[in-house]
Amino acid sequence: MINANFYALTAPALTSYLQTKQYSSYVTSQLLSWVYKHQHLSMEQWMNVSKKLRAQLCLDFSFELPLIESIQRSIDGTTKFLLRFNDGEGVESVLIPTANRLTQCLSTQVGCAMKCAFCFSGSEGPKRNLQAHEIVGQYIAVNRFLLKNPIIIPEDPLCTYYPKITNLVFMGQGEPLNNYEEVKRATTIFLEPQGIAFGQRKVTLSTCGVVPKILLLNEFPPVNLAVSLHSPRDAIRDQLMPINRSYNLEKLFTALNQLSLKAYRRITYEYLLIDELTNTPEDLELLIKLLIRERSKINLIPFNEYPGHSFKRPSDEKNLWFCNELGKHGFTATIRQSKGRDILAACGQLKATRTSVITTSNC
Ligand code: SAH
Numbered sequence: 001m002i003n004a005n006f007y008a009l010t011a012p013a014l015t016s017y018l019q020t021k022q023y024s025s026y027v028t029s030q031l032l033s034w035v036y037k038h039q040h041l042s043m044e045q046w047m048n049v050s051k052k053l054r055a056q057l058c059l060d061f062s063f064e065l066p067l068i069e070s071i072q073r074s075i076d077g078t079t080k081f082l083l084r085f086n087d088g089e090g091v092e093s094v095l096i097p098t099a100n101r102l103t104q105c106l107s108t109q110v111g112c113a114m115k116c117a118f119c120f121s122g123s124e125g126p127k128r129n130l131q132a133h134e135i136v137g138q139y140i141a142v143n144r145f146l147l148k149n150p151i152i153i154p155e156d157p158l159c160t161y162y163p164k165i166t167n168l169v170f171m172g173q174g175e176p177l178n179n180y181e182e183v184k185r186a187t188t189i190f191l192e193p194q195g196i197a198f199g200q201r202k203v204t205l206s207t208c209g210v211v212p213k214i215l216l217l218n219e220f221p222p223v224n225l226a227v228s229l230h231s232p233r234d235a236i237r238d239q240l241m242p243i244n245r246s247y248n249l250e251k252l253f254t255a256l257n258q259l260s261l262k263a264y265r266r267i268t269y270e271y272l273l274i275d276e277l278t279n280t281p282e283d284l285e286l287l288i289k290l291l292i293r294e295r296s297k298i299n300l301i302p303f304n305e306y307p308g309h310s311f312k313r314p315s316d317e318k319n320l321w322f323c324n325e326l327g328k329h330g331f332t333a334t335i336r337q338s339k340g341r342d343i344l345a346a347c348g349q350l351k352a353t354r355t356s357v358i359t360t361s362n363c
Contacts, residue, residue: 275311
């Protein structure tokens with residue numbers, strides 16, 4: 001067990017470890033409570049844990065977290081963190097304040113293998129999977145920062161104050177389902193009632209459509225599922241998302257249809273609005289035919305530009321038209337406000353290059 005990272009331990013794994021040292025299972029709750037509920041990471045404060053066990057834990061586990069290397073804050077309050085792991089690799093994670101939520105967008109891989117044509121994050125290619133403790137570590141590191149530096153939006157007349165992360169989305173760098181086991185373990189840790197205790201509906205996993213792994217999702221903790229659809233036409237999807245050449249729309253929807261209705265009654269479809277490529281009247285018609293109203297929520301994402309991009313973001317009027325038409329046809333559709341575009345923190349804009357190392361003074 002030496003040098004295992006504590007943040008990769010599920011509650012049952014911690015209990016088994018404690019049993020091997022002759023401690024009873026209620027110690028699991030005590031430890032998880034100190035680390036996750038009270039966020040006291042320094043063991044001197046763990047009054048109800050024996051000195052002997054504390055010493056043993058130090059021998060057996062690392063409590064290392066990713067280092068926050070830089071922080072950038074957008075005028076809309078969106079805050080982007082560059083986090084560095086001990087092998088020198090880094091990822092970005094973003095805090096997004098909206099009406100009454102503070103959502104953290106988590107990365108699951110360093111780089112990404114999916115090569116989606118519109119995505120800046122994917123343009124650096126695959127590097128490595130994150131381990132569960134590196135995924136959980138993004139949350140702990142950012143949450144600790146937040147405890148000392150709550151987000152306050154200066155322009156907001158209500159001076160809304162965001163002291164706590166309320167939602168998690170696996171929508172940062174990487175394809176979560178290409179790192180299935182580690183993402184599953186991190187999700188389990190996020191949901192455990194004795195620990196971090198997020199509600200299932202507060203966590204969202206997003207995939208570009210890795211069909212063999214979608215087929216396993218009935219065994220995954222039942223969090224919200226988002227699917228990056230982006231076009232109802234195979235020919236266009238083939239161009240935009242190479243995964244479609246292996247798993248086309250028919251295969252994707254066959255897999256989605258076998259998901260348990262109880263856990264996945266509603267799926268969110270992320271739909272990229274690219275001018276004249278995905279937002280034509282024909283696209284609208286095909287999309288309406290493809291999706292089942294009662295089981296779908298459509299989240300329209302106007303294309304976010306980044307250095308060297310080659311697609312066009314449609315006008316706000318066109319985006320509104322597309323959204324309203326879906327509404328008229330009985331769909332629940334919203335346009336995602338692309339927050340943090342000024343600091344390249346919006347969808348598809350994350351990339352942990354050293355060029356983004358700027359620390360702003362207002363954090
Ligand atoms: N790999 C997963 C998780 C990434 S989620 C997935 O594909 O679902 C990030 C979301 O932002 C995805 O829907 C992705 O397709 C979208 N996205 C990527 N680049 C974008 C861009 N330039 N503008 C708007 N959305 C983008």
